[in-house]
Amino acid sequence: DIQMTQSPSTLSASVGDRVTITCRASQSISNWLAWYQQQPGKAPKLLIYKASILESGVPSRFSGSGSGTEFTLTINSLQPDDSATYYCQQYNVLWTFGQGTKVEIK
């Protein structure tokens, strides 16, 4: 099984800040990685796939990078609506999610 580990588990930042979330895979997954945003009480929403491709309609302040075993999600100029939990997911072998990173606005 491929394990996905996100860090940090929680982060608190101010509006306008740049935020980075890291996701590590237990083995190489090439670039078969997606990022999802989940706001409280809602279903997850796809943000990025294939590690760095922005899903249609997602604001350009979101970006993804990485390959192999280490990946990052960056939010440039954090907005109040970005308060949510973010999950990475590998789809190289079956599908596995990270444990999530909760982003709070100070």
Add this chain to the structure above:
Amino acid sequence: QITLKESGPTLVKPTQTLTLTCTFSGFSLSTSGVGVGWIRQPPGQALEWLALIYWNDDKRYNPSLKTRLTITRDTSKNQVVLTMANMDPVDTATYYCPHFGPAGHFDYWGQGALVTVSS
């Protein structure tokens, strides 16, 4: 546009079998590369992939739950059904059925269905 909706019981007793139905529109499960998955999320916890069925009726299951899960489809009704046997209180969760696109990820999600396992 693509929409999916999960339906089923909100409460099941331990040892019972859970049957959830995903009714979708806006795509055909006969289209090459397409699939429908099931993913669950216990309250306050992370997402866990359960199963997926492809356009060609090929199926994949989470190895840790494989013996308890069955996924089927009815293309004429635009439905996918998940059964999970021998339910336990730890299976209490919101169950989602997202659309699986040819690119390999889950791009459209239903609103989810909360299932509580309790006697």
